[in-house]
Amino acid sequence: MMVFLKLAIKSLKNRAFATTLTVISIALSVALLLTVERAKRAAEEGFTQTISKTDLIVGARSGPLQLILYTVFNMGNATHNISYETYEKVKAHPAIEWTIPYSLGDGHRGFRVVGTTQDFFKHYHYRGDQQVKFAQGKEFADIWDVVVGADVARKLKYSLGDRIVVAHGVTKGEGILQHDDRPFVISGILEPTGTPLDRAVYMSLQGMEALHVDWQDGAAPAMDKVIPREQLTNELKVHTITAFFVGAKSRIETLKLQREINTYEGEPLLAIIPGATLxxxxxxxxxxxxxxxxxxxxxxxxxxxxxxxxxTTTLNERRREMAILRAVGAKSNQILGLLVFESALLTAVGVALGLVTSWGLIAVLKPWIETEFGLYLVGPWVTRYELMYLIITLVGGTLIGLIPALRAQKLALKDGLSVRI
Known part of the structure; x- marks a missing residue:
């Protein structure tokens, strides 16, 4: 074995340029394979763990996927709202420990505006035990306070105390109609989560209600019927919400509670288990x-x-080398084994270099990837699937070496000490 290793290393050193290029090509291939696998795993983990420790999501009767999209990902709109009276009745169910009302409203410069309560900051969890935390400031207390997600603050360069104007309609631009007569003040900025929480503006349910309190049938009021901003307080009555999250007192009761909500006679409701739907x-x-x-x-x-x-292209250069090995007593099978061993060595070095490259890239780019794309690269450095891919690559590279090795074996049997040109 040691003789094979010494001969292989000397032979590869003699063709240093071609050897280096080969190792680099394998290393880059392996690095790309592992990086894509890690990114895929991070995307799946981030997607399925966008919300956790929530037993049920309840909304107007539609479809499970639609409900999960507009509540967890703030994508799309609900077909109907839920009356606040119905929410209060369901909330009083003895099997329910906590609820988070969730009301989708207008937009702010392309970001979704969400109405909720302070229970959102207490009970909403993601990626297991992770809880919503503040990078700066605090929860909304006044009707005109808002809390912004990390992406909103970063992209729009907001800081505490800044005034923002909510626009009617969720658009990419400035909105359909500006509620500039009712500006809000930023009271808090959330820490980055890598979830849709980063791309939303949060206000109280009363603040959401205040935006359209004097609207009639979806139309803005006339100038003489506008209610002054100063007259609107936290005592404003909430009429409807879009959905609400539920935490049950016992996980065992979840399915029973889901069935009761889905058959609620007062209003058509749909309750889904978020983990299963995700x-x-x-x-x-x-x-x-x-x-x-x-x-x-x-x-x-x-x-x-x-x-x-x-x-293969270096075989002609090595015909004399093979002939000398035959002359000193090397068998044709040993020459075959030497070349296969070289290809296995090249593959092993390439795989090791690719593994190190992948780890290095992840370590260096991890903060940037988490900030820009919301992909949290967590978990073991090498999973069993990635280990399987590395083994397949090693075996494949070794088998590839059989092709030039068999050809070299035949040439070594024909050639003498001198090679005819």
């Missing part, structure tokens, strides 16, 4: 995962082809 939604997007993995394996295949070309 998993179902992610499985529906599994084709993206398959495409990413296929691209990664295609890159690995290109790396193998580069190694095959490098080994």
């Amino acid at each position: 998993s179902e939604l992610w499985n529906g997007l599994s084709y993206v995962e398959g495409v990413l993995r296929m691209i990664s394996w295609m890159v690995v295949a290109v790396g193998f082809m580069a190694m095959l070309i490098a080994l």
Whole structure:
């Protein structure tokens, strides 16, 4: 074994340039494969753990996917709202420990505005035990206070005390109609979470109600019928909400509670278990995962082809070397084994370098990726799936070496000590 290793190292050193290029191509292929796998795992983890420790999400009767999209991801709109009276009745159920009312409203420069209560900051969890925390400031206390997510503050360069104007309609731009007669003041800025929480503006339910308290049938009031901002307080009555989150006193009671809410006679409601619905939604997007993995394996295949070309094109240069080995007593099978060993060595070095490169990139780019894309690269450095990919790569690279090795074996049997040119 040591003789094989010494011969292989000397032979590879003699072809240092081609060897280096081959190792780099394999390393880049492996690094890309591992990085894509890590990003896929982070995306899945972030997607399915966007909300946790919430037993049920309740909204107007529609579909589970639609309900999860407009409550957890703030995407789309509800077909109907829920009366606040119904919410209060369901909230009083003896099996319910806590609730978070959630009311989708207008927008602010492309970001969604959400009406809720201070229970949102107490009970909303994501990625297991992670709780909503403040980077600066505090919860809204006054009807004209708002709390902004990390992305909102960063992209719009907001700080505590800044005044913002909510616009009627959720758009990419400035909105359909500015509520500039009722500005809000930023009382708090949330820490980054890597979830849709970062891309929303939060206010009290009364603040949400105040925006349209004097509107009639969806139309803005005439100038003489506008209620002055100073007359609107926290005592304003809330009429409807979009949905609400539920924490049950016992997980065992969740299914029974879900069934009772779904058959509630006072108003058509839909209660879903968020974890199950999120998993179902992610499985529906599994084709993206398959495409990413296929691209990664295609890159690995290109790396193998580069190694095959490098080994094959150097065979003519090595015919004299093979003939000398035969002359000193080396068997044709030993020459075959030497070349296969070289390809295995190249693959092993490439895999190790690719692994280190992937780890290095993740360590360096992790803060930027978390801030820009909301992908939290957590978990073990190498999973069993990634280990399986590395083993497949090692075996594949070794088998690729058989092709030039078999050809070299045949040439070594024909050639003498001198090579004819």
